[in-house]
Amino acid sequence: MFTAEELLPIKLTLELALITTVFLLLVATPLAWWLSHTKSKWRAPISSIVTLPLVLPPSVLGFYLLVAMGPSGPLGKLTEALGIGLLTFTFPGLVIGSIVYSMPFAVQPLQAAFESIGKRPLEVAATLGAKPLDAFFNVVLPLAKPGFVTAALLTFAHTIGEFGVVLMIGGNVPGKTQVVSTEIYSYVEAMEYGKAHWLAGGMVVFSFFKFRFSAASSGRRFQAGMFI
Numbered sequence: 001m002f003t004a005e006e007l008l009p010i011k012l013t014l015e016l017a018l019i020t021t022v023f024l025l026l027v028a029t030p031l032a033w034w035l036s037h038t039k040s041k042w043r044a045p046i047s048s049i050v051t052l053p054l055v056l057p058p059s060v061l062g063f064y065l066l067v068a069m070g071p072s073g074p075l076g077k078l079t080e081a082l083g084i085g086l087l088t089f090t091f092p093g094l095v096i097g098s099i100v101y102s103m104p105f106a107v108q109p110l111q112a113a114f115e116s117i118g119k120r121p122l123e124v125a126a127t128l129g130a131k132p133l134d135a136f137f138n139v140v141l142p143l144a145k146p147g148f149v150t151a152a153l154l155t156f157a158h159t160i161g162e163f164g165v166v167l168m169i170g171g172n173v174p175g176k177t178q179v180v181s182t183e184i185y186s187y188v189e190a191m192e193y194g195k196a197h198w199l200a201g202g203m204v205v206f207s208f209f210k211f212r213f214s215a216a217s218s219g220r221r222f223q224a225g226m227f228i
Helices: 004-037 043-055 058-069 074-081 091-117 120-127 132-143 145-160 164-170 180-189 193-225
Strands: none
Touching: 004 043, 004 091, 004 145, 004 180, 043 091, 058 074, 058 091, 058 164, 091 132, 091 145, 091 164, 120 132, 132 145, 145 193, 164 180, 180 193
């Protein structure tokens, strides 16, 4: 039913979701740690900026990212000065847009996990002679594992379902920026509802199993918490 070229958006979607998830976990971890412990006056503004993608329409966020990465935008001027070229309508541009758009889905679970740990484990580790970095990797990260699992699942699933931001930044270029959501849109425009049904149905099945996995993980954490 589908040719190899028509299946390419699935591969691009999975690559985009995986790369975005990895990068966001690396970026969101120190940011969430800072937000959960700082008393700086900048905490509230930065927290609001991180949360902004949750309330902004995707088309609005995508438009301003498009402007920023365009030839007249600050990011576009920087990439051109570095010899990279413009990132609009490219896969790296999609990655940057996805990182910005999915930021709150990674930061908020990690911030909640860090806040739930409290200061006591770090104080105990310090009394035993552990350095702050050692305490973070050997005490905080294992205790915050549920938060990392939740952040990874939410980020991956949210990236796969992106449409507005992806369409604004990357367009719908086959083989380069066409992901599953934009391919479904193309099939609907062409009135090829059969192919659209197959892809949309696959997204529904993926969402169902993702929800079941998340629910099972939450259940295990709840049962474990009953015996603490």
